[in-house]
Amino acid sequence: MGKVSTRHIRQLKGKRPVVCVTAYDSIIAGLASEAGIDLILVGDSMGTTHLGFDTTVPVTVPMMLQATASVVRAKPDALVVADIPFAIIRRSPDFVLETCARFMQEAGADAVKIEGGEDVAPTIALLTASGIPVLGHIGLLPQQVYQLGGYRKFGKTEAEKEQLIRDAQALEKAGAFAMVGEMIAPEAAAAVSAATGVPLIGIGCGVDCDGQVLVYTDLLGLTPGYVPAFAKQYANLRETVRNAFSTYAEEVRERKFPS
Numbered sequence: 001m002g003k004v005s006t007r008h009i010r011q012l013k014g015k016r017p018v019v020c021v022t023a024y025d026s027i028i029a030g031l032a033s034e035a036g037i038d039l040i041l042v043g044d045s046m047g048t049t050h051l052g053f054d055t056t057v058p059v060t061v062p063m064m065l066q067a068t069a070s071v072v073r074a075k076p077d078a079l080v081v082a083d084i085p086f087a088i089i090r091r092s093p094d095f096v097l098e099t100c101a102r103f104m105q106e107a108g109a110d111a112v113k114i115e116g117g118e119d120v121a122p123t124i125a126l127l128t129a130s131g132i133p134v135l136g137h138i139g140l141l142p143q144q145v146y147q148l149g150g151y152r153k154f155g156k157t158e159a160e161k162e163q164l165i166r167d168a169q170a171l172e173k174a175g176a177f178a179m180v181g182e183m184i185a186p187e188a189a190a191a192v193s194a195a196t197g198v199p200l201i202g203i204g205c206g207v208d209c210d211g212q213v214l215v216y217t218d219l220l221g222l223t224p225g226y227v228p229a230f231a232k233q234y235a236n237l238r239e240t241v242r243n244a245f246s247t248y249a250e251e252v253r254e255r256k257f258p259s
């Protein structure tokens with residue numbers, strides 16, 4: 001297949017849906033890439049899955065740098081995008097540029113993802129002008145969970161749909177190569193997609209998007225706690241892994257292993 005580029009992802013719009021999953025380490029990144037996944041997101045959902053936090057808010061830059069470097073060491077053909085964690089985008093433009101550059105220079109990311117729309121577009125324009133490709137993220141912004149008071153769907157009212165369209169257009173104008181749309185009402189997601197020239201990669205947004213992304217532990221049936229209702233489970237690894245561990249334990253105790 002060869003290495004996937006941001007230009008390739010952008011040009012998939014109108015051709016076929018972009019396929020994305022999260023990964024936080026070399027093992028899963030290698031498997032996802034071998035399976036032909038287009039884009040690996042090193043998501044701050046690592047916090048609610050691998051790290052055992054209740055939200056993505058406690059996830060820090062050092063944690064994300066380490067996870068991103070691990071994913072990159074798998075040498076995936078898939079594009080590797082690092083999620084910029086909580087509140088970084090609200091810092092000075094210099095600090096945002098310096099932090100995002102670390103993800104490319106120290107961890108080897110191909111691009112970064114930033115939560116926010118119109119409000120963060122000027123900072124995103126600075127990044128793209130500096131050679132840092134940006135994946136946008138609109139709709140539900142999990143890093144705002146304390147401000148929002150919980151998770152909910154977006155774009156159900158006409159006003160919210162119009163705001164999402166303005167957000168998407170501002171991100172496109174700032175040079176984003178694509179954007180994630182999270183928990184956007186399907187009808188609004190279709191309108192956002194139609195209003196922009198770059199792919200809208202949906203999660204909990206229905207089928208009328210230009211791609212889909214899922215948290216890998218949700219799709220493998222490996223998430224220990226809460227799984228969003230929109231996630232389809234393609235395997236039940238919790239059961240598989242638990243059974244393997246208990247068979248191993250039994251065989252050791254009964255001196256059947258090693259044989």
Ligand SMILES: Nc1nc(=O)c2c([nH]1)NC[C@@H]1CN(c3ccc(C(=O)N[C@@H](CCC(=O)O)C(=O)O)cc3)CN21
Binds near residue numbers: 056151217230
């Ligand atoms: N394991 C996991 N999967 C995710 O997709 C995910 C995370 N963690 N952590 C970071 C964010 C938070 N996300 C969330 C969290 C809650 C809902 C939620 O409350 N969903 C409702 C409605 C779903 C629907 O209408 O389809 C639900 O009942 O699941 C959605 C996305 C998505 N992200």
Ligand SMILES: CC(C)C(=O)C(=O)O
Binds near residue numbers: 043044083203
């Ligand atoms: C759910 C996706 C879009 C994300 O931001 C993450 O995995 O952190």
Ligand SMILES: [Mg+2]
Binds near residue numbers: 043044045056083142
């Ligand atoms: Mg995230």
